[in-house]
Amino acid sequence: MLPNMEAYYSFDDDTPNDSSGNGRDGVWIEGTETYVDGMFGRAAAFDGLSSIYVAGFENFVWGDQFTLSMWFWRGPGCDNKYVGIVNGGGYHDTGSWEVRMGREVSCTGLGGGVNTGSSAQTW
Numbered sequence: 001m002l003p004n005m006e007a008y009y010s011f012d013d014d015t016p017n018d019s020s021g022n023g024r025d026g027v028w029i030e031g032t033e034t035y036v037d038g039m040f041g042r043a044a045a046f047d048g049l050s051s052i053y054v055a056g057f058e059n060f061v062w063g064d065q066f067t068l069s070m071w072f073w074r075g076p077g078c079d080n081k082y083v084g085i086v087n088g089g090g091y092h093d094t095g096s097w098e099v100r101m102g103r104e105v106s107c108t109g110l111g112g113g114v115n116t117g118s119s120a121q122t123w
Helices: none
Strands: 027-030 034-037 042-045 051-053 083-087 097-101 110-114
Touching: none
Parallel strands: none
Antiparallel strands: 027 051, 034 042, 083 097, 097 110
């Protein structure tokens, strides 16, 4: 693992456990816990109600710079809704950061927002 990596979720063992050594394991709190073959190894599959919560990131101080790396695939169809993919504890203006799939361009838009004390614009 990288020296400053805060968490790593491979899902290769069909769990939301953190493989970084930092103990930031996740738990499924909604929906159905499902794992499937991904592009590389295993992947968590979400049914629109599913989510994984990581208590180890509660009240985490993200600082002013961080890197996020992920693979995702949104299934067929467009329900004209925003879909949160990963976030730092909330949605849009209630969390610290968020990556989501937009409803724009036939649900192919990917965007993100970062909330800071000095920025009212989050998207």
